[in-house]
Each structure stands twice: as structure tokens, then as C-alpha cells.
Amino acid sequence: MKKYSILDKNFSVEDLRKLEENRLEKLAGEIRDHIINVTQKNGGHIAPSLGVVDLTIVLHYLYNTPEDKIIWDVGHQAYAHKIITNRAKEFETLREYGGISGFLKSKESKFDVYEAGHTSTSISAAAGFAISRKLSNKKNKIISIIGDGALTGGVAFEGLNLIGSLKEDVLIILNDNEMSIAPNVGGFSKYFNKMITNKIYLKTKKEVQKIMKNLKMGDNLIDFVERIEESLKNIVIKGAFFEDLGFEYFGPVDGHDINEMIDIINKIKNIDGPKLLHIYTQKGKGFEKAEKDPENFHGISPKKDKSENKNKKITKYTDVFSSEVYKIAKKDKEVVAITAAMPNGTGLKVIRENIPERYIDAGIAEQSAVITANALAKEGYKPFVAIYSTFLQRAFDQMIHDVALQNNPVKFFLDRAGVVGRDGPTHHGCFDISYLRLIPNIVSLAPKDSREMRAMINFMHKYSDGPITIRYPRGEAVKPFGEDKNYKKIKMGEGEILKEGEDVVFFALGRMVKEAYSVSEMLEEDGISAGVFNLRFIKPLDREKIIKLARSSRFIVTLEYGNMPGGVGEGINSILAENGISKKILNIGIPDEFVEHGQQQKLFKILGLDSESIYKRVKTWMND
Ligand SMILES: Cc1ncc(C[n+]2csc(CCOP(=O)(O)OP(=O)(O)O)c2C)c(N)n1
Numbered sequence: 001m002k003k004y005s006i007l008d009k010n011f012s013v014e015d016l017r018k019l020e021e022n023r024l025e026k027l028a029g030e031i032r033d034h035i036i037n038v039t040q041k042n043g044g045h046i047a048p049s050l051g052v053v054d055l056t057i058v059l060h061y062l063y064n065t066p067e068d069k070i071i072w073d074v075g076h077q078a079y080a081h082k083i084i085t086n087r088a089k090e091f092e093t094l095r096e097y098g099g100i101s102g103f104l105k106s107k108e109s110k111f112d113v114y115e116a117g118h119t120s121t122s123i124s125a126a127a128g129f130a131i132s133r134k135l136s137n138k139k140n141k142i143i144s145i146i147g148d149g150a151l152t153g154g155v156a157f158e159g160l161n162l163i164g165s166l167k168e169d170v171l172i173i174l175n176d177n178e179m180s181i182a183p184n185v186g187g188f189s190k191y192f193n194k195m196i197t198n199k200i201y202l203k204t205k206k207e208v209q210k211i212m213k214n215l216k217m218g219d220n221l222i223d224f225v226e227r228i229e230e231s232l233k234n235i236v237i238k239g240a241f242f243e244d245l246g247f248e249y250f251g252p253v254d255g256h257d258i259n260e261m262i263d264i265i266n267k268i269k270n271i272d273g274p275k276l277l278h279i280y281t282q283k284g285k286g287f288e289k290a291e292k293d294p295e296n297f298h299g300i301s302p303k304k305d306k307s308e309n310k311n312k313k314i315t316k317y318t319d320v321f322s323s324e325v326y327k328i329a330k331k332d333k334e335v336v337a338i339t340a341a342m343p344n345g346t347g348l349k350v351i352r353e354n355i356p357e358r359y360i361d362a363g364i365a366e367q368s369a370v371i372t373a374n375a376l377a378k379e380g381y382k383p384f385v386a387i388y389s390t391f392l393q394r395a396f397d398q399m400i401h402d403v404a405l406q407n408n409p410v411k412f413f414l415d416r417a418g419v420v421g422r423d424g425p426t427h428h429g430c431f432d433i434s435y436l437r438l439i440p441n442i443v444s445l446a447p448k449d450s451r452e453m454r455a456m457i458n459f460m461h462k463y464s465d466g467p468i469t470i471r472y473p474r475g476e477a478v479k480p481f482g483e484d485k486n487y488k489k490i491k492m493g494e495g496e497i498l499k500e501g502e503d504v505v506f507f508a509l510g511r512m513v514k515e516a517y518s519v520s521e522m523l524e525e526d527g528i529s530a531g532v533f534n535l536r537f538i539k540p541l542d543r544e545k546i547i548k549l550a551r552s553s554r555f556i557v558t559l560e561y562g563n564m565p566g567g568v569g570e571g572i573n574s575i576l577a578e579n580g581i582s583k584k585i586l587n588i589g590i591p592d593e594f595v596e597h598g599q600q601q602k603l604f605k606i607l608g609l610d611s612e613s614i615y616k617r618v619k620t621w622m623n624d
Pocket residue numbers: 048051074076077117118119146147148149150151177179180181283340341342364391394
């Protein structure tokens with residue numbers, strides 16, 4: 001037998017399949033070490049990935065991947081999959097610009113058969129692959145792995161519903177670790193828990209099956225079995241939820257017992273039709289700190305970021321939101337805080353801990369969270385809904401059909417707006433400016449700095465005419481700057497003139513106001529008089545001041561931290577066109593393409609959004 005090392009450049013998935021079963025545990029240890037070492041340096045989803053190392057080995061050991069398709073839900077737990085599928089060395093570049101992605105990427109490997117980043121898509125994807133397999137007369141296997149958290153997302157159930165009716169050969173593996181990012185919530189979570197812990201149920205089910213097997217026609221035992229079944233009805237019927245949907249249910253099985261998993265998967269592999277295998281695992285398995293605190297070790301920061309910020313007192317936009325919402329909620333009993341499974345990331349943890357009666361975690365169910373908030377607002381409550389920009393995309397229809405159409409005063413806090421960094425294109429919050437601008441009735445804000453953000457949150461709290469949103473980026477908040485004597489006076493639809501200038505005027509939004517301000521100072525040094533207008537509102541735009549300033553300037557530049565199609569730049573262009581103002585206009589923002597993963601500041605620069613790049617671009621453009 002060839003000696004193996006997972007870091008050996010030539011180690012391949014074929015080598016794994018040649019290993020004796022009793023060597024797999026050692027391999028699991030080696031893979032865990034590699035994951036721990038790399039994530040300590042680069043950051044990343046350490047706990048979810050450590051939890052499924054054993055399962056990943058078993059799947060690649062038993063199945064003929066990539067012909068047999070393994071679909072990972074989210075993909076944040078797929079580090080072992082990457083390492084096993086011939087990327088062990090490259091894994092050292094995890095989440096670096098140009099390096100290995102933190103999620104699945106088809107262009108990275110043919111083993112990454114389906115890309116994700118948002119949860120709960122793996123079951124519907126399996127349905128698509130199963131239909132394709134049938135239409136093309138293929139025989140490959142299809143396996144989806146979904147976490148208990150991801151199974152709180154409605155689309156997962158839509159997928160189950162479809163596969164159950166298709167009756168195709170698909171194996172869904174439910175990886176149950178009782179954790180979403182935070183402890184998992186909701187009825188299903190309790191239900192799974194019961195299935196794992198209810199040993200009586202498991203034992204008795206086996207007993208009943210044994211009795212049934214030995215039963216002969218006309219046997220008096222029929223009465224006896226019926227009585228047992230009757231008394232167990234509740235439990236057995238509950239356990240049969242997946243079976244009623246058309247799946248054969250197996251488990252629960254210890255997801256760290258490689259031999260047991262090999263055993264059961266070998267047994268069920270060739271059973272036709274939809275199957276669900278329930279495994280239970282420990283998030284963070286093999287790394288003590290992560291096992292003890294899986295919530296904080298769900299995803300960790302890169303070492304570099306940690307050491308850079310060690311002695312710095314930084315205030316993040318999330319901190320500003322968190323402290324402000326807490327202050328407001330303490331005083332106002334009508335405030336209800338709502339998250340879709342992200343109490344930590346959004347900063348709502350403080351409400352969970354201090355005002356639990358007015359804290360709702362809807363699960364990974366953005367659509368449901370938005371509808372719930374809408375009904376609460378209708379009843380006179382003040383829902384503060386905190387959802388990342390990227391995840392609110394899931395609830396686009398609810399924003400239109402429920403909230404905006406009924407014009408209820410729901411307050412939305414869109415964290416991670418703009419480029420988030422290492423998570424990459426599935427997570428960048430690039431589209432909210434465009435997708436919210438097109439919806440009637442919704443007022444939207446973006447703060448230029450932390451002080452303005454506080455003022456805006458208080459403005460939102462008092463605003464009761466309809467839905468209102470605010471967007472802010474991931475990470476450190478811009479420190480208060482500018483004259484800004486009137487910062488407390490946020491008035492509906494009014495922007496703020498920060499600086500006047502006749503040569504060029506910058507209409508800047510949110511995070512970009514600071515850059516515009518710096519560029520204006522650089523231009524002043526070149527003798528170019530530059531004005532800066534802080535838009536404050538994405539919608540409604542301050543038409544009056546925009547027209548006035550545009551008329552009094554020779555050049556116009558718009559700046560936003562979001563994708564440009566449908567953005568504020570386009571909004572300003574149309575205001576100017578409507579008013580017959582024809583001047584040279586430059587729209588700056590994120591171009592109409594997906595942005596790769598990498599360090600946040602680096603991406604900001606690559607996109608040309610930093611003041612140096614803008615300055616150079618504007619100077620060239622003015623001279624063209
Ligand atoms: C639509 C959507 N909302 C929120 C998230 C953020 N998120 C990523 S992983 C995760 C928890 C997933 O839990 P589970 O599926 O049980 O996987 P585990 O991390 O426990 O292995 C959440 C909430 C997301 N990726 N997609």
C-alpha cells in the first residue's frame with residue numbers, strides 16, 4: 001500500500017479509495033489538522049467544516065465522484081471536500097484573492113458540481129440533476145448534504161416536496177448538529193432533536209419491525225402489535241414525516257463513526273427512490289475551542305485582521321446598529337427585533353440576551369421573517385428587521401407584495417452592503433440599492449459615517465409612513481467627519497451639502513462620501529474647485545439640490561458602493577435629463593459583473609473605489 005499524505009501534491013481521490021477502511025480515521029485527523037492550520041491563518045468556516053470531515057471521507061470513499069454528484073448545501077462546510085478532491089496544497093490560499101474559494105466553484109474543480117453560498121438550495125439542485133439523469137439515461141448517484149439550519153429554509157422543503165414526488169434515486173443526508181450559526185431554532189429543530197435522543201423510540205421501532213417480520217397470517221399477535229402501534233402512534237407518526245413525503249428514512253447515525261456510516265451507506269446506496277439519511281455530528285469536531293463555542297467558531301477572522309486590530313479600538317457599523325437598537329428597544333416597548341438566523345452577525349444578540357420577549361429568530365427564512373415583520377407592523381408594532389443585504393435578496397417578493405404594497409412601517413437594516421471580502425460573490429451586498437429603488441413606497445438611506453448612522457436609525461424609529469431601510473458595509477465604520485453641524489437633522493429626502501465647488505460636484509452615497517471628500521481635497525490642491533453632496537437618501541433623491549448643484553458645476557460625478565445598473569447614478573442621470581441639464585457625467589460604482597472573493601480593502605481598490613483611484617480617474621476624465 002502506497003504511503004499517503006494529504007499534503008502530498010499527488011494525493012488524489014483515487015488514492016483515498018485505495019486505502020484500507022481502518023486507515024480512514026487517521027486521514028480524518030490529518031485533514032482536520034490541515035483545516036485548522038489554514039483557517040487559523042486565513043480565517044473561514046472552521047467549525048462547520050470540521051464537523052463533516054468523516055462524512056466527506058466516507059462519501060468520496062464509497063461514491064464514484066465526480067460522476068456521482070455530491071451537492072453541498074451552502075458549501076461553507078466543504079473544506080474537507082476541497083482537500084480530498086485534489087486541492088490539498090491550493091487549500092492554503094483559501095479565501096485569498098485569486099485563491100481557493102470558501103464555497104464551491106465549478107471553475108475551480110469538476111468535483112464542485114453545484115455552487116452556493118446562500119442556504120437551502122441543495123435539495124432542489126438534486127432534483128434538477130435527477131431529472132437530467134433520467135432524460136439522458138445515465139446511472140450516476142446523486143447525494144445532497146444539508147444542515148439542520150439550512151433545513152429551516154422554506155426552499156429546502158419545496159425541494160423535498162419535488163423529490164418525494166419524482167421518486168428518483170436521490171440520497172439526502174441531513175447533517176444535524178443542532179446548530180445554525182447560532183443554536184438552531186424552531187419546531188423542526190426540536191423534532192430532529194427528539195429523533196436523536198429518543199432512544200426508546202428507536203429501540204421500539206426496531207422491536208415492532210421484528211415482530212411484524214415474524215408475524216404469520218392468522219396469528220393472534222396481530223392484536224398485540226396493533227396495541228403497541230397504537231400506544232406508539234404519536235412517536236412513530238412523527239418519525240415518519242419524511243417517509244410520508246416519499247422518502248425512505250434512515251438513521252439517526254453517528255456522523256463521526258466512519259465504520260458505521262460506511263456500513264449504512266453501503267446498505268442503502270442501491271435502494272432505488274428518494275432516501276434521507278439522518279446523521280448527527282458535533283460542530284467543530286476535533287478542535288476543542290470550536291467544539292466548546294461553535295457559534296463564535298462558525299466563521300473566524302484571518303490572523304492578519306486579528307493582529308492588525310488587536311490594539312485598535314474599532315467601531316463597526318454592526319456595533320453602531322447594535323447599541324442604537326438596544327437603546328431604542330429599552331425605551332420603546334413596541335420595538336420588536338427580528339433576525340433570520342444571524343443574531344451575532346447582525347448585532348441583534350444584545351436583544352436576544354436582554355429583551356428576549358421582543359426578539360424573534362425566524363430561522364434561515366428571510367421570506368418568512370419579512371412577512372412576520374409586516375404583520376407585526378400592521379398591528380402597530382415597530383419591527384426592526386436586520387438582514388444582510390445579500391440575504392434580503394431572498395425576500396424580494398415579500399418586500400414588494402407584502403411590505404411595500406401594504407405600505408407598512410417595517411424598518412430594515414441591511415448589513416454587509418457593498419463588497420464583503422473573503423466570502424465572495426454569493427455574499428457581496430451589491431444589489432440592494434437597485435432592487436430597493438425600483439419598489440414604490442420604500443424609503444432608503446445610507447449613512448456617510450457612524451454619527452450619521454445613529455441619527456438615521458433614530459429617524460427610522462420615528463418614521464411611521466411606510467417601510468424604510470438603511471444600508472451599511474461590513475466592518476469598521478467611517479469616523480465622523482466634515483463640518484456636519486446639522487447631523488442630527490435628518491429630514492425626509494434631504495441630502496447634505498458638505499462642500500461647494502464650481503468645477504466638479506460629487507454626488508456621493510454612504511461609504512463613498514468619505515472617498516468623495518478626500519478626492520475633493522486632492523483636486524483642490526490641483527486648483528480644481530470640487531463640491532461634495534452627501535445624498536443620504538437613496539430614495540427619494542433630493543431632486544431640488546441635485547438640480548441646483550448640477551447647474552452650478554461644469555462636471556458631475558456620482559459615487560455609490562453598489563452595482564451601477566439601477567443605482568443612484570442612473571437615478572441622478574434621469575433627473576438631470578428630465579431637467580434638460582446636459583453636462584459631462586461620470587457614474588462610479590461597482591460595474592455590471594460579479595466580484596470575486598478576496599480581502600475587502602483589496603477588492604475596494606481593484607474596483608477603483610478608493611480615493612486615489614477615483615482621483616486619477618476623474619482627472620483623466622476631466623481632461624478628455
Ligand atoms: C439565505 C441565507 N441566509 C443566511 C445565511 C447565513 N448562514 C450561513 S451558514 C448558516 C447556518 C447553517 O446551518 P446548518 O445548515 O445547520 O450548517 P452548519 O453550519 O451547522 O454545519 C447561516 C445562517 C446564508 N448563507 N444564506
